[in-house]
Amino acid sequence: MKQLRTIASSLALTLGLSVGLPGATSADVQHLDDVIISFSLCVGNDCVNGESFGFDTLRLKENNLRIHFNDTSSSASFPTRDWRIVINDSSNGGSNYFAIEDTDAGRQVFRIDADAPASSLYVDSSGEIGVGTSTPVTQIHVVDGNTPTLRLDQNGSSGFTPQVFDLAANESNFFIRDVTNGSQLPLRIQPGADTNALYIASNNHIGMGTASPDDNIHIVDSSDGFFGxxxxxxxxxxxxxxxxxxxxxxxxxxxxxxxxxxxxxxxxxxxxxxxxxxxxTTDGSCSVGCDAVFEESYALPSIDDHAEYMWANRHLPNVGPTAEQGPMNISEKIGGMLNELETAHIYIEQLHREQQAAQTQIAHFEERLSRLEQN
Structure with missing residues (x-):
């Protein structure tokens, strides 16, 4: 037996192998040089003699399939994260899947469940991503038979209030759905809407039917010239x-x-x-004090002073000058006119009393004159 071990050791050294024989301390096989396998390789407890590989070059065959990437870097300046490819759960009744596991963190960062449909995730040669399609025509192309949807889910894990929005489209409309608040649809666009039906410019001007809004809201209708x-x-x-x-x-x-x-x-x-x-009806007040002319404390100008100002300035005192062209304050103008109207009525009443007094005096003189003529 000792002679056999010596021969085996010599052979192993020649081949670059470390071989464990019966009675040795280890049954592992250690290759001290590169290993080249010209055909296929099967690894696992269930590999059999005469394994039919088909087109497989490497096959893992047992009931616990894992590939562990164990980074043994010891310097703090080198990355040391360990990763594992995991195939299916090991427990009875577990799930069927392919996953990539961040071993140090203990979580699966990428997973594909069994029975996922064809082209669930497809990256073509130009880097475009297809979801549900193997022929993506944009950077991200989502295909589904009924209302393809993108969900934006703030789940509260960072301390913010949970909120869920959906971005979706179907034959009826493109829409944003507020899932959290009763699945309301605050924004909807129906197929066939014209270009620039709603346009927001860089200066925040909003165009409806135009891509060059000239004001905060600019509406253009080019169909029948009628809009509202x-x-x-x-x-x-x-x-x-x-x-x-x-x-x-x-x-x-x-x-x-x-x-x-x-x-x-x-x-x-x-x-x-x-x-x-x-x-x-306006909310403007009578700044000159319209009905104030009837107050005893109001300094009513005399008729002569009023007339002198009117002819000198060519406008009524409380109405102010009126430009031939330009804006006019209707409330102020009407208030001034009312003040002047009330002032005019006071003048009329004053003149009426003076006229009555004059008529009374004339009648008195006429009566005296008649008596003198009779005498």
Whole structure:
């Protein structure tokens, strides 16, 4: 036996092997040089003599399939993370899957469950990713038979309030779904919408039908020259109805009307004329003190002083000058006119009393004259 071991050791040294024989302390085989296998290799308890490899070059065959990448770096400047490829659970009734495990952290960072459909995740030669397709045409291409969806799930693990949104599309619309709050759909776009139906420029101007909005909101209609804005109150406690702001169509006017009434409460014409169907009320106050002229403390100018100012300045004192062109403060102007109207009525009343006094005096003189003539 001693002679056999000597021969075996010599042979092993010649082949670059360390061989364990019966009675030796180890049965492991250690290769002290590169190993080249010209055909296939089977590793595992269930490999058999005459294994049929088919096209397999390397086969792992047993009931616990794992490949462990054990980084033995000892210097702090080198990475030491260990990784493992895991095939299926080892427990009875466990799951079937392929996974990559961060061994040091004890968690699976990538996993494919058995029976996943074809092309569940596909990366083509240009780096485009297909989800459900082997022919992606964009950087990420998602294919599904019913409403392909991307879910954005803030799960609260970082201390923030959980919130879930879905980004999805189907034959009816593209939409954003607020899953957390009753699956409301705050944004929807139906197929067939025109280019630039809604456009937000870099300066935050919003264009509707245009990619070059000139104002905060710029609406362009290129189909029939008729467009409008509807304000619809649908409050649960009883709304005030719908109002429409409309431009174009049958003329060049801008109209505000109650939806469905067939009437226009306000019409602004191209030349600047304005027509309203009711009364006009402003919140402006009478800055000159309209009814104050009837107070005893009001310094009412005399008729002569008022007339002198009027002719010298070519406008009524409390109305102010009126520019031939330019904006006009209607509230201020009407208030001044009312003050002047009330002042004029006071002057009229003063003159009326003076006239009455004069008529009484004339009648008295006429009576005395008549008596003298009789005598």
């Amino acid at each position: 804005v509807t304000l619809d109150d649908t409050g649960a406690t009883g709304g005030t109805g719908s109002w429409r702001m409309v431009h174009g169509g049958h003329d060049t006017t801008f109209r505000i009307s109650r939806a469905g009434s067939g009437l226009s409460e306000l019409i602004l014409y191209e030349g600047g004329d304005l027509k309203i169907g009711g009364t006009l």
